[in-house]
Amino acid sequence: MSSNEPGPSTPLDELGIMAGDHVVLADGVEHHEMYTMAGLLTLLVHPADGHEPAVVMCGGAMGGLLGGGGLFHELGTQLAKIDIAAVRVSYREPNNIGRCVLDVLATMQLVARRGARRFVLIGHSFGGAVAIQSAASMNADLVPGVVTLATQSAGCEPVETLHDRELLFFHGTNDRILPHASSEMVRMLAGHGELVLLPGQDHLLDKAMPDIAERLMTWIPDVLSIDSK
16 A cells, blocks of 8 residues: 655755746856745856766855855866866855755755766855765765865864765964864864865965865865866
8 A cells, every 4th residue: 555645855845945047157157046935045056067976065154156265166167177067055044054054955956966976065164064064964975075164163063973084174374263273173073084274374265276276176086086187
C-alpha cells in the first residue's frame, strides 16, 4: 500500500520561492533572483560546461557578491574557463546565519539540478561560518573542501566535524575587524587544514587578491579532482 505522507522537505522547499527571474548580464555571467516571503535571494552564476564541479561563494555579514578585494568575480571568471561553475550568493537576510545557510543549501540544490555533483564552498568573514555550517550538513563526497577568508570564529564550531574535508584558511595580519586569531581558533577546532597568514593585509584582503586567486586556481581543481591544465 502506498503512503500519502509527504516526503522530507528540501532546502528549496524550505525557501518557499514564490517567483524567480534571470537575465544574462554578459558573456559568462547570469543574474538570478528568487522572491520569497523572507526576502530576495540573488545569485550571480558563472556557468561552465557540464557543471559537474562547482564553487559556491558566500559573502559577509552585510551581504554582497564581490568577496574580499573582488575575489569572487575574478575567481568565478577564471574557474569557468576550466569548466568549474561558480555561484555568488547574496543572502535574503545577511547576518542571520540560519537563513544564510539555508540560502546556500538551496543554491547548491539549484546548481545540482544543472548537473553539479561536487562543491567547494568559500566564505568571507561571516561567510566563513556560513560555508562551514553548510558543508557540515553535507557529506564529504558532495563537499570535499572549504575555504575561508578572514573568517569569524563564532558559528564555526561545526568545523570539528569536517575531519574528512580539505580546509584552507586565509587571514590578514593587519585585520582590525576580525583578528587573525579568529582563523587560528577555527583551525585549532578543526584539528587540521592549512592557515595562510597574509602579512600586512586588512579584512578585505584586497592587495592579496591576485595571490589568493592564484593559489585557489590550483587548490580548487585539486580538491575537486579536476585537471586544470
